[in-house]
Amino acid sequence: MVVENGPPRGGPRLAPEFRALIVSRVVSYVGDSVSLVALMLQVATTAGQALAVSLLLLVGDFAPALVSPLTGMVADRVNRxxxxxxxxxxxxxxxxxIALTLPPLPVLLALVALRATLGxxxxxxxxxxxxxxxxxxxxARANSLLGFGTNGAEAVGPFLAAALFGVLGVRGVLLVDAASFAVSALLLTAVRSLPVTAEPGARQTFLAGARAGLGQLWAVPAVRIIVLAFCAVVAFNGIDDVALVYLVxxxxxxxxxxxxxxxxGVGVGLLAGYLLLARFGAAAPMVPLLLGGLALNSAGNLLTGLAWAVSAALVLQTLxxxxxxxxxxxxxxxxxxxVPDTALGRVFGNFHGAVGVAAAVSYVGGGLLLDATSAPxxxxxxxxxxxxxxxxxxLTLRRTLTPDP
Known part of the structure; x- marks a missing residue:
């Protein structure tokens, strides 16, 4: 049985290097959000079909999941x-x-897939x-602050795109995003070298290591339960953004x-939650926090389906x-x-890849369900x-992870 060591009470001390990582993430996420709006408008204008825009979004979200075992292996093999x-x-x-050529749709999709895989x-x-x-x-506090910064940046991006698009056009907005990546890379120079801990025993080949990373998700019971539960909740609830439009x-x-x-309301609750966890998360046991978050996410949608007014739906989605x-x-x-440092890149690569697959399943399955029934x-x-x-x-995780009192 694995024992989760809960952090002591008191405010954590965040190193300047980690603050540089947060700022770099915020800068590039703002740029990403701005360019996504520009690319959607460009594709909608040139292709003239909603399917083309859907393909753009699908490539950006789903394509990286297909190679996540390999990208995770890179993160465990190269100085991070x-x-x-x-x-x-x-x-x-x-x-x-992309900005200089504004290529035709097939080439654009390939370049977007490459950029998303690098991301x-x-x-x-x-x-x-x-x-x-x-x-x-x-x-806990570090992850909360990362979540707050990236999600806050994604929320600001569309508004910034609206302000810039009329002035700079598609090419200019894309070049702004390119500049944001350069600024992010510059900020990351403040982070010390992060070589990956050498694995014990003989060094694996790249593909063997990628396969071992997939096995790591299944071999450790607690990791398996966390990943499966998280992805299951995403697979069930990922359709909510579409369903809410029809509900309202x-x-x-x-x-x-x-x-x-x-x-x-979801965004307000999300940012408020990250701020609360950044302040008090160091004292919170993570297993109950995970289980409570999974349940609250799902209960919010279930009860929204029963909502009698927009105000009720707003409150429930904020929660x-x-x-x-x-x-x-x-x-x-x-x-x-x-997870040990030697396998952490692969576990996170595969975890986020699995979440991307779960979201795609939700969009397809939930869309069919929505067409066949109703939003509620x-x-x-x-x-x-x-x-x-x-x-x-x-029922399973509490038998595997026992938090300290």
């Missing part, structure tokens, strides 16, 4: 600081190429680097502005945002505590499925 800097610089170069590689390396930059008792419009008969209000922040912070922190039924089924996954995780 050098890898992060390199990923940012190459992503910036890809954006410059996934960076994500695995950055999450694996956190335990090297902060103390073990500081992990067709069931609650509210104006279009109310759709943005309800969707914004759901708190749950998402809790499950994200707890899952990242638990994985960083449970879809949300109730999604929330119920997520709650069952949370209950299953609670």
């Amino acid at each position: 600081k050098h890898l992060m800097v390199g990923c940012e610089l190459v992503q910036g170069a890809v954006l410059v190429l 996934q590689t960076f994500l695995a390396a950055s999450r694996a680097a956190v335990p090297s930059l902060v103390g073990k008792t500081e992990l 419009r067709d069931t609650l008969h509210a104006p279009a502005s109310a759709v943005g209000l309800v969707l914004g 759901r945002g708190l749950g998402i922040a809790a499950m994200d912070t707890a899952a990242n922190t638990l994985l960083q505590r449970l 039924v879809t949300l109730i089924i999604a929330g119920t499925g997520g709650l069952l996954a949370a209950i299953a995780a609670a």
Whole structure:
């Protein structure tokens, strides 16, 4: 049985190097959000089909999942600081190429897939680097601050895109994103060298190491339960953004502005949750936080399906945002505590790849369910499925991980 060592009470001390990592993430996430809006508008204008925009989003979200065992292996084989800097610089170069050529859709999709894969590689390396930059008792706060910074940046991005697009156009906005990657790489130079701990025994080949990374998810019971539960909740609840549009419009008969209000409630709850965890997370046991987050995320959608007014849906989705922040912070922190440094990049690469697959399953399956039934039924089924996954995780995880009192 693995014992989770809860962090002592008191505010964690965050090193300047970790603050540099946070700022670099915020800068590049803002740029990413801005360029995504520009690319969606460009594809919608040139291709003239909603399917083309959907392909753009699908390639950006799903393509990295297909190679996540390999990108995670890179994060466990290469000095993580050098890898992060390199990923940012190459992503910036890809954006410059797109901005200068505005290529036809097939080439654009290939370049977007490449950029997204580099971003996934960076994500695995950055999450694996956190335990090297902060103390073990500081992990919860560190992950909360990373979550707050990146999600806050994603929220600001579309507004910044609206302000820049009319002035700079598509090419200019894409070049702004490219510049954000250069700034991010510059900030990362403040981080010390992060060589990966050598694995005991004979050095594995690259592909053998990638296969071993997949096995790591299944071999450690606690890691397996965390990943499966997280992905199950995403698979059930990922359709909620689409379902909420139809709930507000067709069931609650509210104006279009109310759709943005309800969707914004999730973001408000998410950011509030990260801030609360950044302040008090060091004292929180991670297993109950994970289970509570999984349950609150799912219960928020289930109850939203029963909502009688926009105000009720807004409150419930705000609470759901708190749950998402809790499950994200707890899952990242638990994985960083449970997995050795030699395998941490692969575990995070495969974890986020699996989450991407779960989201794609939710979009497809949830979309079919929404077409066959209604928004309230879809949300109730999604929330119920997520709650069952949370209950299953609670019954198994508490026998595997015993938190300190």
